[in-house]
Amino acid sequence: MIYSWKKIVRYGIPLLTFCVCIEIAVGQLLQYGETVLIRQLPIFLISIPVINGIGGNVGSILGAHLASGLHIGSITLDVHDKEMHHLVITALFMGVLTYVLIAIIIYWTGMFNGLQMNIALLPFVFVITATGCLLICLLSLISVITAFISFRKGIDPDDVVSPVVTTFGDTLGIIFLFVFVGAVIL
């Protein structure tokens, strides 16, 4: 029997506890921005799962492709690798397109639900897209670095890249959002 619940729990607890500690820090950031997010601009509260979700997904997809490429040998451990550049550019393009589209839909659902907007469509889409752009750029970088380092150390990138990217994505996503919201309000 290769699976036992004891093993699953024993290996799961350290990694999960570590992730949870970081996520609690993210939660405290949210609590810190509570007045803005809950009272002044609730539309950004609604956007948080979307920003983090899309960022994490783009990073994970990129990471999975990098991992497979490294395994097959179509991608080499080189900063100038062409295949890797193509993948990163495509990931950025996909991410930005999705953010713009979803930002417009969020704004419409907010208006439809009778939410107090306090911000016009264009600045809103700008904030979400700018946050998303910066987030994806950094997550792509983190994804490439994590994939390359783990591959070189003989660890399967498939096991590492996705948790690292999603945890970083949650933290950076909220921080960037606060930065851009602050810039637009002021």
Next chain:
Amino acid sequence: MLAKTMLKQSLPLLILCGLGGIIAGNTLGLMRDLFVSIPGLIVVIPGIIALRGNISTAFGSRIGSAYHLGIIHEEDFWNDALLQNVIGSILLSIFVSAVIGILAYFTTFFLFHLTPDPLELISIVLIAGITSGLILTALTIGIIYIVFKRGYDPDNITGPALATVGDIITMLCIFGSALLVEAFL
């Protein structure tokens, strides 16, 4: 060309996940009054969403590997390997939910000098963690069963499917348990 196929296969999925995120986000929007009346509640949200994602996708990918190794297949589905995985995932959910509740209580207390009711906060997280854990585990088993029957590779399906549905179910569970606990405590 790898980049082209990536665009073709992943973009629709990304947009779909984004739409799922909007539902999760609107649930978060509905909870605004609860965030005001229960200090510390907003702190547990990222943790509990991440917890669900990590436990369920790991469960899904282990079952995927078990399928490739020939340990689980359509004729021998309800066996001990599956049972061990289910028990492991549910125990992890209970343990980590408790950790989230306790950490949220102490950090809120020390950082903001707010005093959330520890019993209230921890029971909200525990109820939400366990119910969403049970629902998502059942859902994963259902998805994998259908995937086996159709002869697809579970590795291609379970990850994205769970990522999209997982956030929505977790948000609804935490909304429900916060309402429940607020009403009865």
